[in-house]
Amino acid sequence: MSLTLYTNPMSRGRIARWMIEETGADYETVAVDWRAKSADFLAVNPMGKVPAIVHDGVVVTECAAICAYLAGAFPEARLAPPVDRRGAYYRALFFAAGPLEQAVTSRAMGWEAADPQKQGMLGFGNYDRTIDTLEGLVSAAGGGWLAADHFTAADLYVGAHLSWGLQFGSIPKRDAFAAFVERVTSREAAVRAAAKDDALIAEQAQPA
Template sequence: MSRTHRLFDILQALRRRRRPVSGAELAREAGVSLRTLYRDIAALQAMGAEIEGEAGVGYVLRPGFLLPPLMFSREEIEALALGAKWVSRRTDDALSDAARNAVAKLSAVLPEDLRADLNDEALLVGPGWERPHHVDLKLLRRALRDERKLAISYRDEKGARTDRVVWPVALGFFESTRVLAGWCELRSAFRHFRADRIEGAEILQDAPPQPRRTLLKQWRRSMLTETDSMLAYRRPASNEAKGEAMAKELVFYTNPQSRGMIVHWMLEEIGVPYSVEVKEYGTTMKAPEYLAINPMGKVPAIKHGDTVVTETAAICAYLADAFPEAGLAPAPAERGEYYKWLFFAAGCVEAAMSNKAAGWDPTPEMQGRFGYGSYAAVIDVLAKTVADRRYIAGENFTAADVYVGSMIGFGLRYDVIEKRPEFEAYWSGLENRPARLRAGAQAEKLASRRAWEPA
């Protein structure tokens, strides 16, 4: 690498950072000795770069130095092209057009070889999970940009409609939804509003009482303050569990946007201390240390002392047995229905729901080759089972209700289970259990903090 390129790389490294960075780190990134790095910093300062700091303290580039980089690298071109494709498919029409225009402008000034990389179709953005929006996202973005209050009509997941005044803080573009974060005057707290549930919106002339940057800082502080990788839950048990099971450390591996919510609910039901390790899709879930826990590289999983359990239904059954004080499993002689429906949900209901969501069901000729037969058969059996029952395995709530209820609740919410009265009645008796609400609130708060955290 020439010295000129190296100097520009050092500038780029400083541009990427908001806080002072040590000379040792810059030298390591540039692939030079610390002594050479010091000479390069001095050369850049002589050229007019406002680099503040000194050896042993760290360096920071002040705004205003406009010397442009030599040229984009191939990786930078690929990143820009892929990002533009994502924006063009995942945002509102105005941003989509802007992304395409930006690519066209870049293409006009790039050398021919890099222009080919920009227009290469090797990196694709697949279709997302699109929901219809009643309000143009452009309006929400304008409220953010102009720092104006927003009057919205909002319908929550239960169908209840409210009128609110919101002080917008941020707008998140996620794979499955778009979310507006802001201070809600109705609730006197920060809240997150799914854009597809905003049925009407109007920008008001009034500005929030504080600048958006200030609100943004307050909103971030309102999120969970524990470390990302490990969150400890120390809620005392309602019935103190004692003995050897309590003495073992209980670790819960999950991602807040996963089937881990079922286990999270179960953990809150048993009411014992546990810690949470959040695993990210495609990265920490596939890391060697986690593959030693679950070779499939997926969540949820638990580690209780030296015992590792994976698979959601198995975890629920294990926790019910390991903490009998919680009363989440019938007596051993009375577990026929309990085991039957717990593993019917794992072996038949989930498979039938998943295939239904993918738009596929075994043909009559193929049904004998599949354990669940057909979606219709599974749904009919499940509906007859929960009809006029408060709990699925007897007179008491058990781990089977956690698992079966979660399957039904998820299916009703995402239209992969028919909205039959039997299902709605059964789920209505479970969805507001305090343990489930606690687990949902913790998972939602964790998901919000991680999703909104700056890169």
């Protein structure tokens, strides 16, 4: 088995590293330079975006897809519910990958539609409704998890978005969000992944 993570520690690649750390798999890290993407990396992802993984020759890009793929590839880690109970799991994963990310990005760019008819053309409708829906999902979990009686990739992916959004102010501070972030980011794999990425940032900051 071979597993390679293409990443930059100041990117969504932090999500993919956290997910790999949760699986317990051995992997190689290839740091991608924003300024000069290599031909080897562009052969993996012509978009030139990180993260990307290559698992035994299989290329997977897009964070939510990487999380879902790794949960399936390493079932012993129990990062997905049983197949017949994955409705809430897929809903949370792809709500965060679609409406939530679109809503947050659109607001940051100043792209908001006040007209309800135009909102209907958008995948997220409007920012406030998206955030309220997210709060409903997280609040329904109480002190537990979004999609099962144990931590899954859905908790990781939603938690990563919340952690980032609360840190940079793109998601409003709400008690349910803060409690959920604390719960997921205190996991051993999350702490371990963050330490590796922070070390990579420090390494890249060193003069050549």
